[in-house]
Amino acid sequence: SLTASSHGIIVLVGLMGAGKTTIGRRLASRLGLDFVDADHEIERAAGCTIAEIFARHGEPAFRDGERRVIQRLLQGAPKVLATGGGAFIDAQTRGLVKKHARSIWLRCPLPILVKRVSGRTGRPLLDKGNVETTLATLQAQRHPIYAEADIIVDCGDDSVDHGAQRIIEAL
Numbered sequence: 001s002l003t004a005s006s007h008g009i010i011v012l013v014g015l016m017g018a019g020k021t022t023i024g025r026r027l028a029s030r031l032g033l034d035f036v037d038a039d040h041e042i043e044r045a046a047g048c049t050i051a052e053i054f055a056r057h058g059e060p061a062f063r064d065g066e067r068r069v070i071q072r073l074l075q076g077a078p079k080v081l082a083t084g085g086g087a088f089i090d091a092q093t094r095g096l097v098k099k100h101a102r103s104i105w106l107r108c109p110l111p112i113l114v115k116r117v118s119g120r121t122g123r124p125l126l127d128k129g130n131v132e133t134t135l136a137t138l139q140a141q142r143h144p145i146y147a148e149a150d151i152i153v154d155c156g157d158d159s160v161d162h163g164a165q166r167i168i169e170a171l
Ligand code: S3P
Pocket: 014, 015, 016, 017, 020, 039, 050, 083, 084, 085, 086, 087, 122, 123, 124, 125
C-alpha cells in the first residue's frame, strides 16, 4: 500500500454540506496524513470568523484571502485539505489546486445538502433567502466547475466511513 507522503496533497471540493470537513478528517486519519481545513486557517490568519470577513470586507476580499491561504497550504507537506465550497470556483485558486494537488469533488444530492446545512449559522451565502433555493442556484453554477476535479466521488446520505472508503478506492 502507499505510504502517507506518496499521496501528496489531496484537496476536497464541493458544495457546503457535502462533508468536506467530516469526511476529510476521516480520510486523513485512514491515510496517516495531516488534516487541514482551509476555512479554519483563513479565520486563524484573519483573527475573525468568515461571516465577519464577508460582513466587513465583502466576498471578493474573502476570495483573495482564501487564495493566499490555500496557496501557502499547497506549498507545504502532504495533507488532506478541505476547502470552502467556493474556493475551487475561483479560477486562480482552481489553477493552483490543479497544479499542486489531487482534487476530489464530493458530489452530494441537493436534499442532503439542504438537510445538513439547515439551521446552522456561520455561512454568509446562506444567510439571505431560502437555503434550498440558494443551494440549487449554486449547484447549477458550480457543478460544471467542480466536474474539473481529478476524481469525483458520490457522497450520499451514508456514513462518514463509507465516504472515506469510497475516496480511498478511487485514489
Ligand atoms: C462558501 C463555503 C463555506 C465558506 C464560505 C463560502 C462557498 O465553506 O468558505 O462561507 O462559497 O460555498 P463550506 O463549504 O465549508 O461551508
